[in-house]
Amino acid sequence: MQANVVAGIDLGGTKILTAVADRQGRVLAEVRLATEAAKGTRVILQNVRRSVEQAMSKAELAGLPGAIGIGVPGAVQAGLVHLAPNLGWQDYHLTEDLGQLFGCPIAVANDANLAALGEYCFGAGQGSDNMVYITVSTGVGGGIIYQGEIMAGVSGTAGEIGHITIDPQGPRCNCGGKGCLEAIASGTAIARQARELAAQGRGQGILSHVDADGVITATAVGRAAAAADPEAREILHRAAGALGIGLAAVANILNPSLIVIGGGVMAMREIIWPVMEAEFNARTHRGARRAVTLVNAALGGRAGVLGALALALKEVGGVTGTTHPPV
Numbered sequence: 001m002q003a004n005v006v007a008g009i010d011l012g013g014t015k016i017l018t019a020v021a022d023r024q025g026r027v028l029a030e031v032r033l034a035t036e037a038a039k040g041t042r043v044i045l046q047n048v049r050r051s052v053e054q055a056m057s058k059a060e061l062a063g064l065p066g067a068i069g070i071g072v073p074g075a076v077q078a079g080l081v082h083l084a085p086n087l088g089w090q091d092y093h094l095t096e097d098l099g100q101l102f103g104c105p106i107a108v109a110n111d112a113n114l115a116a117l118g119e120y121c122f123g124a125g126q127g128s129d130n131m132v133y134i135t136v137s138t139g140v141g142g143g144i145i146y147q148g149e150i151m152a153g154v155s156g157t158a159g160e161i162g163h164i165t166i167d168p169q170g171p172r173c174n175c176g177g178k179g180c181l182e183a184i185a186s187g188t189a190i191a192r193q194a195r196e197l198a199a200q201g202r203g204q205g206i207l208s209h210v211d212a213d214g215v216i217t218a219t220a221v222g223r224a225a226a227a228a229d230p231e232a233r234e235i236l237h238r239a240a241g242a243l244g245i246g247l248a249a250v251a252n253i254l255n256p257s258l259i260v261i262g263g264g265v266m267a268m269r270e271i272i273w274p275v276m277e278a279e280f281n282a283r284t285h286r287g288a289r290r291a292v293t294l295v296n297a298a299l300g301g302r303a304g305v306l307g308a309l310a311l312a313l314k315e316v317g318g319v320t321g322t323t324h325p326p327v
């Protein structure tokens with residue numbers, strides 16, 4: 001075992017991102033592997049193990065790391081994964097199985113919470129001990145850093161910003177609710193609204209920006225909006241307004257110093273940000289508004305794996321502070 005090396009794993013429904021780092025938080029190697037979630041837990045764990053072995057050998061290190069941090073797409077409490085539908089897990093003792101597989105300390109957390117930790121330790125959140133992270137992509141996820149630690153809540157579901165109700169009469173959400181932020185502002189929701197327009201014989205401007213495969217995506221809506229298509233802009237402005245309302249609720253409750261906003265949908269920042277910010281400012285308590293800054297996330301798709309590294313570094317008492325940006 002390499003006691004001076006830790007591994008961070010971002011275990012997603014389709015891919016596994018794994019990084020190894022030294023105790024100073026310097027990233028030595030990163031690898032990406034398919035999860036093959038449909039093949040079941042045994043194969044998922046084999047692939048996790050393989051990703052760690054590959055990262056170690058890529059870093060020219062023998063053996064296994066001294067500690068592992070891992071993020072999973074689901075609610076986690078004390079090492080138990082309550083529910084991770086993308087991996088087919090329910091009340092699964094991941095910590096136990098990984099402990100046997102690797103023979104080292106294992107720390108498990110929710111993936112969005114770890115992305116928040118990643119931005120806090122290595123990205124846009126450095127130095128902000130009370131920050132909120134939100135990612136707007138296929139879904140809308142989030143994480144809260146309170147006094148330098150992940151605030152997970154009593155059953156591991158804190159930071160589910162995507163399921164704040166924005167419109168009680170709004171569209172159905174994956175969670176079973178109605179009018180959640182995710183059902184209005186996620187990439188999936190943006191594409192759905194464009195498809196609904198097309199089904200009514202409208203949205204010609206959006207359709208002219210669709211790829212050759214004919215699939216209406218959020219990216220196509222973004223391209224149409226950038227070309228000043230009014231229907232595309234309306235969809236994105238609705239998403240942006242919903243984000244502003246949701247973030248105002250978060251700021252009013254938590255009074256953070258920083259809100260870090262990431263995810264693929266924010267590639268349409270120029271259209272989304274001004275509307276989001278105006279809505280946020282209009283709805284946030286003055287005292288909270290004065291204290292908070294809204295910024296872009298810095299780590300992109302690496303936030304989760306770097307957060308997992310930070311979690312592993314905490315296990316071994318390594319440096320998780322703000323002085324060692326990743327390579």
Ligand SMILES: [Zn+2]
Binds near residue numbers: 175177178180182183
């Ligand atoms: Zn929901």
